[in-house]
Amino acid sequence: NAGVTQTPKFQVLKTGQSMTLQCAQDMNHEYMSWYRQDPGMGLRLIHYSVGAGITDQGEVPNGYNVSRSTTEDFPLRLLSAAPSQTSVYFCASSSGTLRYYSGNTIYFGEGSWLTVV
């Protein structure tokens, strides 16, 4: 099982550049989400999705866009990168949503290290 796959693992961007962090899962999970991890701040939720065509904002959504055109993929877009977006980004997925069962385990990707200079 591939699980949750994130690409790229490392990326350096210049301020103002755009890029997309890719996330794919092969477990047919309804729930997918993006977090950023910063020292002393823990994990903060950026955006999440409870199914194809449905996305919603998390705790720190500004500067990021997402879409969910398929169950498998949940890309995170930075339209104009800023140094404040230097962070480690984690994609996560889980089966079940509120309508069914919200207690299922969350599976994480290995992370994407992004530096904006």
Place this chain on the structure above:
Amino acid sequence: AQSVAQPEDQVNVAEGNPLTVKCTYSVSGNPYLFWYVQYPNRGLQFLLKYITGDNLVKGSYGFEAEFNKSQTSFHLKKPSALVSDSALYFCAVRDWSDKIIFGKGTRLHILP
């Protein structure tokens, strides 16, 4: 909105001693509570979860957690710490809104 607090940035425990990593939460309705562990340069790994039922939950690697509704706490425990338990530990809560919110993490150091 739900929230999670991990009051200790770091916990130091001697090998062989019991350990506790604290977590308190705030959520509307019934909480779904999780503990995850992160090793350096890796993603988070699931340890255990509380959904309903027994307040003492057993998980991976000998860890357990006690759900206390009146104190809104979900502390992680292990009877005898190993040096290999040294890592970053995260508590998380999920509620009716489908958001999964994590605490800031607690770094656990097990001293040989």
